[in-house]
Amino acid sequence: MNIMDLLPAGEPVLFVSPHLDDAVLSCGALMAAVADRCPTVVATVFTAAGSPPHTYAARRFLRDGGGGSAQTLYQTRRHEDTEVLSQLDAEPLHLGFPDALFRRRRFPAGAALVLPELAHRYPTYRYDIARGRVARGDRPMIADIVTAMSAAAARARVIFCPLGVGRHVDHLITREVGTRFPERVVYYSDFPYDQTSAPDRGFVARHRLTSWKWDVGIAEKARLIRGYRSQADGLFPGGVIPAAPEVYWSAGR
Structure with a gap:
């Protein structure tokens, strides 16, 4: 696929990012390649936290x-994102929804003080957030996200959304946002989680998606990723960022 045919010069592009680094992690090389030809907005969905008491998973994070x-x-993370995106001439749009680690459900306040996990929709990372099951209370959020980014989406020629590789619930919620724009959406493979996890074959089949790769500028992308200083060491404990091609999925293109 010739990506420049998909993104004609002057046409706005929207990248929808679950967290304050995901778009650059997964699409930074492509974003750099189109920066001088397409006005680019990066709408990041989950850009806020919640007040204590926090779960063990949140405290560890x-x-x-x-x-x-x-x-x-x-x-700090919002500032990092703004700095990195400025290098790509991309406009940051922080939507202000709370990260899964901090989203709460209704529960008596006293019990939550004793055991915060009781009051949170996703009490653990491994068995809740990364399990791939979106809580019922989160489902109405999808429409709210679409509304929050409606102006940017209305202008965009193409809307890039995560494929949800790794099954983090925030990535799956953001993937569902993409299904609201079937004629314009391109899904990106979630890096670095796609280095150890496979795509959701059921989703790929239902939406008749085929994959293509982008490998121009991959080495330079590592510099952008390191701009997310609060996150880079945790994502890449050995300090080495794999020079893996970016993978995209689309239908009927």
Whole structure:
């Protein structure tokens, strides 16, 4: 596929990112390639945290991110995202929905103070967030996300959304947003999770998706990824960012 045929010069492009790094992790090389020809917006969905008490999984995430408060970490992450996207001439759009680690359900306040896991929709990472089951209480959020990014989506010639490789619930919710734009959506393979996990073959088959790769500028993408300083070490503990081609999935193109 010739991506430049898909993205004519001057046509706006929208990348929808679950978290404050996912679009660049998965699409940074392609974004760099089209930066000088297409006005680009990166709409990041889950850009906020919640107040304590936090679950063990959330506390561990905060420690890995520098040990500060949740509000401080997410302020730092939003700043990092703005800095990195400025290098790509991309406009950041932070939608302000809370990360899965911090989303709560209705539960008596006293019990939640004793065991915060009781009050959260996803009490653990491994058995809840990464299991691939979107909580019933989160399902109405999909329409709210579509509304929040409606102006950017209306202008975009192509809308890039995650394929949900790795089955993180926030990625699956964002993938579902893409299904609302069947004529314009291109799904991207979620890096680095696609290095150890396979695509959802059922989703690929239902939407009749075929894959194609982009490998121009992959080495340079590592510099952009390292701009997410609060996250890079946790994602790549050995400091080596694999130079893997970006993978995209689309239908009828």
